[in-house]
Amino acid sequence: MAFNIGLSGLRAANADLSVTGNNIANVGSAGFKQSRAEFADLYAASVHGLGSSPRGSGVQQPHIAQLFYQGNINDTQNPLDLAINGNGFFVTKDGGEISYTRAGYFKADNQGYIVNNFNQRLQGYRADSEGRLQNGVLGDLQIAKGNHEPKASSRIEWNFNLDSSKASPTAWQNAYDEHLKANPDDKAGALEAANKTFNPKDPASYNHSTSIELFDSQGNSHHLTQYFVKTGQGQWQMKTLIDGRSPTNPESTEAAMVSLEFDSAGRLDTSKLAASGGISVGPGGLLKLEGWIPAHADGGTPPKWSANGSAAAAEGIQMDLRQSTQFASAFGVNSQSQNGYSTGQLSGVEIDERGMIFTRYTNGMTKLQGQVALADFANVQGLTALGKTSWAQTLESGEAVIGAPSSGTLGKLHSHALEDANIELSEQMVNLIVAQRNYQANAKTIETESAITQTLINLR
Incomplete structure (x- = not known):
């Protein structure tokens, strides 16, 4: 009987050694979860299960459990x-x-x-x-x-402030006054004459300017520039060019135009917006640029502009500047955004x-x-x-x-x-020593039983 008990102990200790050795071998395996050998005692059942002190029959290994707690x-x-x-x-x-x-x-x-x-x-x-x-x-x-894939720009948003303390550009004001002096009742003609003084290359012909990048259907980059000219108390003209050209005619440099009017609190009055040159006023004061022809210049002198073969967004470009103001502070763009982009790798x-x-x-x-x-x-x-x-x-x-x-x-x-594997190496080394000693102790049980058996055999 003792032989079987010792043998079961050897098997258990050997299993413990194997499990511990496997844990140590996988200490560098990412995501590895350590195992633990679990043992239970064995008892020989008496007849009908009776008997208050059954004799032990060794050890069994019912399960090897894996411990799924978190690793580093x-x-x-x-x-x-x-x-x-x-x-x-x-x-x-x-x-x-x-x-x-x-x-x-x-x-x-x-x-x-x-x-x-x-x-x-x-x-x-x-x-x-x-x-x-x-x-x-x-x-x-x-x-x-x-x-x-690229996306053509279909929406632009601005939030800017125009400086209410600014006067109209000198050339604009002189042209307006001279025409009105010669034609006292022709304010429309005076305004038309004043507007002709605008020159995007001459900063003195406008008060402020700002630019934003936008994209056509092939992802080509273009620059839409807004020029602001003060035309009266709380009144401005916003002139729009794309790449320095008319949005709807690349051969022309005539700007699309939007008339802006601000109330006494400095807020944009969207009910008084007026536009031309391919820009229209939509519901709620939203502007829309339609008919933009993306263009490029050849290498000539002077360069010749023509359509580049791409297209604008089919729905046009919605322009939202409803949050813009006219306060007595320096011109500034508080925010601007557009929804187009070029090809990306x-x-x-x-x-x-x-x-x-x-x-x-x-x-x-x-x-x-x-x-x-x-x-x-x-x-x-x-x-x-x-x-x-x-x-x-x-x-x-x-x-x-x-x-x-x-x-x-x-x-x-x-x-x-x-x-990391959830293994504490020092703990496993201790377990290895314990399993080794258990193996040696069970081997000693068999050795002792062998010596006793030999003694009995040698009796005469």
Whole structure:
């Protein structure tokens, strides 16, 4: 009997050594979870289960448990290196086989799919071509490697202040006064004569100017410049040129024009807006530039301007300057924006703590490519290890609960980071010593039983 007891102890100690050795061997494996050998005693059952003091029959090893507590998170230089801080597993797929892992070594393959070191594809919620997330259906996450297509500008917003203390430009005022002196009742003619003094190359012919970049359908960059000329108390003219040319006729330098009028509080009176030269006044005081012909100049002297073959936004360019003011302070543009952009090349990838994958482009734009999904289980101890630092679902683990990082009980995601194995090396070395001593002690049990048996055999 003692032989069997000692042998069971040897097996148990050997299993403990194997488990501890495996932990030590994987101390550098990202996402690895240490194991623990769990033992229980054995007793021989008496007849009908009776008997108050059954004799022990050794030790059994009913289970090797994996401890899924958090490992340390270390920063890396790779944006596709991912670490989970909290509950959850990455979902990976190889053909039709699904597995779960905490090892966040990921990269993009030659087709742009996000894969781990074993070419298993990371699963998540994909985005369509417009960057809209397709929630609810898991798929292979992929990073589009093509260029970001350009977008023609269709909306411009300004918030500027015109200096109410400014006088009209001298040339403008002189032309107005001279015409009115010769024609006392012809204010319209005087205004027309004064307007002819505007010259975008002569800063003295206008009070203020500002410029904003906009784009045509091919992503070509253009500059829309606004020139402001004070024409009376609270009254201004805003003259618009694109690349120094008329918006609707590249062969002309005649500016499109909008008449602005401000109330006594310095606010723009949108009910008194008037426009011409391709600009119209829409509902609510929104302006719209229609008929813009994107143009370019040849290399001649002087250069000749003509259409460049691209187009403006089909819906025109909406221009919103309703928040603009006329106060007695220096001219300034408080804010301006437009929604067009040029062609962009892929310059980087970013993943936030919710698992949102964004590609960044040289044109300053970003695009959503998808969202990493995480899985959790009612009983993680019920998962079965597959090797490659991955696990498979079983009946004991229960069905995988899939969701986005930071939702429910799922942890946050860290990009540029990897989770270390949750192994304390010094603790494992102590366990190794203990397992070795247990092995030696059980070997001593067998040795002692052998000596006793030999003594009995030698009796005469």
